[in-house]
Amino acid sequence: MPHPLPILRGRGTAANPPNRFLPLHVEVDLDLLDEEGLPAQAPTQYFVDTSRSIIATNDSPDVGFTHSVNPYRGCSHGCVYCYARPTHEYLGFSAGLDFETKIMVKCDAPQLLRAELTSPKWVPTPLHFSGVTDAYQPIERQLRLTRQCLEVLAEFRNPASIITKNHLVTRDIDLLSQLAAFRGAVVMISVTTLDKHLAARMEPRTGAPQRRLAAIEALARAGIPVGVMVAPVIPGLTDHEIPAILQAAADSGAGFASYVMLRLPHANAALFVDWLASHFPDRKEKVLNRIRDLRGGKLNDPNFGSRMRGDGLWARQIKEVFKLAKRRTGLDNPFPELSTDAFRPPPGPQLTLW
Secondary structure (H helix, E strand, O other): OOOOOOOOOOOOOOOOOOOOOOOOOOOOOOOOEOOOOOEOOOOOEEEEOOOOOOEEEOOOOOOOOOEEEOOEEOOOOOOOOOOOHHHHHHHOOOOOHHHHHEEEEOOOHHHHHHHHHHOOOOOOOOEEEOOOOOOOOOOHHHHOHHHHHHHHHHHHOOOEEEEEOOHHHHHHHHHHHHHHOOOOEEEEEEOOOOOHHHHHHHOOOOOOHHHHHHHHHHHHHOOOOEEEEEEEEOOOOOHHHHHHHHHHHHHHOOOOEEEEEOOOOOOHHHHHHHHHHHHOOOOHHHHHHHHHHHOOOOOOOOOOOOOOOOOOHHHHHHHHHHHHHHHHHOOOOOOOOOOOOOOOOOOOOOOOOO
């Protein structure tokens, strides 16, 4: 029988499954454990990402943006369910522990952003932060790359939307307020659960649920449009919390709400199954069966139109519960429309008078 993986404190998973693109992979030697029976070391490492552009585009009908900025690849928040984990395989890493311990940092992000917005080819368009990984993960406190990018956007008055799990976004209220004055800012705070113990197991290095509600309150008090994103909804584990989450968010000042169903692409499925076995063995089969019920009998559905919300009886029930809860809490407002009307290109070169 395979050796069961230990629970690694502060990490979403101790597993490092094979990269689907590489013929070789490293097996973790589970004999190398510390005195508490945990893997001896799992430090976070940071690597310089030498990407030559910072704005990514997509044409997915399932997301509400076409252009995004991600200063970091990989995320030390360690959310076990994160749909972005498989993207780390494109870098030669694993979707497991590598994703949360080997972080690529785009040190030139602010300069690259300025260059792209200065280009005569740039058509003013809202830019979304954290389209893949959280732009306010812990290292942002020191590197301030997201803040420097927002400084560029504030200078150009180019609108931005943000989704994050971290209270650190409130540090940048000054810049977001400048953008909001021109209908150029909107923030979504992601709240998965109000249970701090569940959050500590499932998303170990994110802000605690109460800190996220505090972020909503601070942003709303500053006049910045802020909503709550219940993501992901995990059937059989967190779906019953939808009404309470929306009520808490509304009480904190949120003005609108949305949700995304749990997605388990590629290596995510095995990682999540192992996590359930370690943390909730008594609920494992119930949760997995509910997921299969809304994913056509599988653990993942990659199809546009259904991948974000699911399909079938349970998907429809969750949709109706969310719709009713939005109405009862006053969060059934449309997502604020961002405007590019105030965009101002950089000043041209000054002419010298002789």
